Amino acid sequence: MFTLRIWDLPTRLFHWALAACVLGLIITGKWGGNAMAWHFRFGYGVLVLLSFRLFWGFWGGFWSRWTQLPLSPREVWPYLKGRTSEHAFPGHNPLGSWSILAMLLVLAFQVSTGLISDDEIANAGPLTALVSGEWVSWATSWHKQWGQWLVFFLVALHLLALLWYRLRKKLSLVPAMVHGHKSLPVLVQESQDRRWQRIFAILLLSLSCAGVWTLLSFGP
Numbered sequence: 215m216f217t218l219r220i221w222d223l224p225t226r227l228f229h230w231a232l233a234a235c236v237l238g239l240i241i242t243g244k245w246g247g248n249a250m251a252w253h254f255r256f257g258y259g260v261l262v263l264l265s266f267r268l269f270w271g272f273w274g275g276f277w278s279r280w281t282q283l284p285l286s287p288r289e290v291w292p293y294l295k296g297r298t299s300e301h302a303f304p305g306h307n308p309l310g311s312w313s314i315l316a317m318l319l320v321l322a323f324q325v326s327t328g329l330i331s332d333d334e335i336a337n338a339g340p341l342t343a344l345v346s347g348e349w350v351s352w353a354t355s356w357h358k359q360w361g362q363w364l365v366f367f368l369v370a371l372h373l374l375a376l377l378w379y380r381l382r383k384k385l386s387l388v389p390a391m392v393h394g395h396k397s398l399p400v401l402v403q404e405s406q407d408r409r410w411q412r413i414f415a416i417l418l419l420s421l422s423c424a425g426v427w428t429l430l431s432f433g434p
Contacts, residue, residue, distance in 0.1 A: 220304055221394040222275030222407040224415035228267055229391050235259045236321070236369065243362065250337045254328075258426055261325050264318060265422035270415065275405030277305030283315070284308045300385060304402045313375065317368050324361045327353040340433035 235256045242253035271280040282305050284290070290308040292298045300307065306314060330345050331354040332338040342350050379385045390396050394407065 215397045215399055216401055217395050217397050218304070218402060219394055219404045219407055220275075220277050220396045221391060222278060222405045223394065223412060224270060225275055225278040225405075226391055226394055228263055228270070232260065232263050232267075232321075235263065236365070240366075240369075254337075254340075257325050257328050258430070260321055261429075262419070262422045262426050264322050264325070265425055266415075266419050267318065269418045269422070273414070273418075275407060275411070276403050277405050282306075283311035285311050285315070300383065301398055301400070304396060304398055309375070313368070313372060317372065320361075320364050320368055324357065324365055327357040327361055331357045333358075340430050343434050344432060 238256040239253060239260065242249040242256060270278060273279075276282065284293075284303060284307065289298070290312070293303075293308045329339040329341045330350055332342050332350050333354065339353075345353075376387055379387055394405075
């Protein structure tokens with residue numbers, strides 16, 4: 215077995231920061247009241263992280279790139295039938311790839327609807343003045359109902375998948391997202407995780423923050 219660097223540090227930090235923000239969103243959203251100020255902040259944080267991940271998927275570590283997600287039905291179907299070894303996918307496996315893509319897209323849509331939502335009590339998204347009342351009403355309804363339940367479903371599915379891999383396949387997927395390494399029976403290309411790449415990640419994160427700040431500045 216070879217111990218190889220699969221997940222670079224920026225990818226790992228993104229993963230845990232996103233998990234923390236989503237948990238914060240859920241708690242503050244259910245708490246309501248004064249906690250809604252933090253609900254908005256966590257939402258902005260998610261938007262920054264998603265923007266960063268979009269760019270990092272093109273220039274990040276090898277196994278974090280969009281091109282390394284096995285999304286083709288030719289890879290998904292054999293994997294579902296158990297014909298493919300887990301070691302055939304040093305990065306994300308086919309199911310994990312689709313799960314991640316769904317989570318990122320749903321979170322992006324949920325945060326986007328939050329920006330133009332208005333509960334008509336004390337909380338309104340920063341961009342509600344830029345769209346019609348019909349759009350605000352629809353976005354608010356989605357954000358508070360179907361949207362949040364879809365996020366709950368995907369989070370629960372993600373946690374259940376981790377538990378299933380641990381109990382059924384005797385594979386723990388969490389440690390690799392902590393230290394970045396995986397033990398594999400064959401040598402594969404490792405993800406570069408050097409200082410200059412981490413500096414580049416900080417630059418991308420800064421640009422993402424600037425982009426979100428610019429977007430929010432269009433509000434009143």
